[in-house]
Amino acid sequence: MSSSNQRVDGEQYSNFEFSEFLKFDEWIEEDDSSLAISDSSHNPVYRARVVGESSGTISPPERRSGEERIGREKKEAKERVAFKTKSEVEILDDGFKWRKYGKKMVKNSPNPRNYYRCSVDGCPVKKRVERDKDDPDYVITTYEGVHIHQ
């Protein structure tokens, strides 16, 4: 991963409290509504959240091989936070190390969808990056789960 953009947001995200901010259901404009689009490589202009149904529990990712994954129980829906950011590169450095584990093409969009996972052991955090179909200049980054480490 070679991110040409210097990381100046590491602390910015540290202050992020997903569990608290998760309160929206649609794209909401940030205070930077003016879309000033700072020169900073990335600045979340939009924030959306889609918590896993609070009432409708979704089955956890139980892989095939019904023998090693079995045992997982549905504790609570994982948090899903989506950020719409204007960026040229989809590899936004949020202060964590991500390992790409898959790429898929969306049928509704000519743009591929990249799947990332936290390299830290025990970190069940997953990241999904996709380019906006209507706004190629924008990148939608969806975070899933919470980091067990800072």
Add this chain to the structure above:
DNA sequence: CGGGTTTGACCCGCGC
């Protein structure tokens, strides 16, 4: 050498 990235195949849930 290690870690990370890549692409295809595989799997699962749901819809029809």
Add this chain to the structure above:
DNA sequence: GCGCGGGTCAAACCCG
């Protein structure tokens, strides 16, 4: 019951 879509894993390759 089968098909589609989306998601994940895995082997191989590349880079530092």
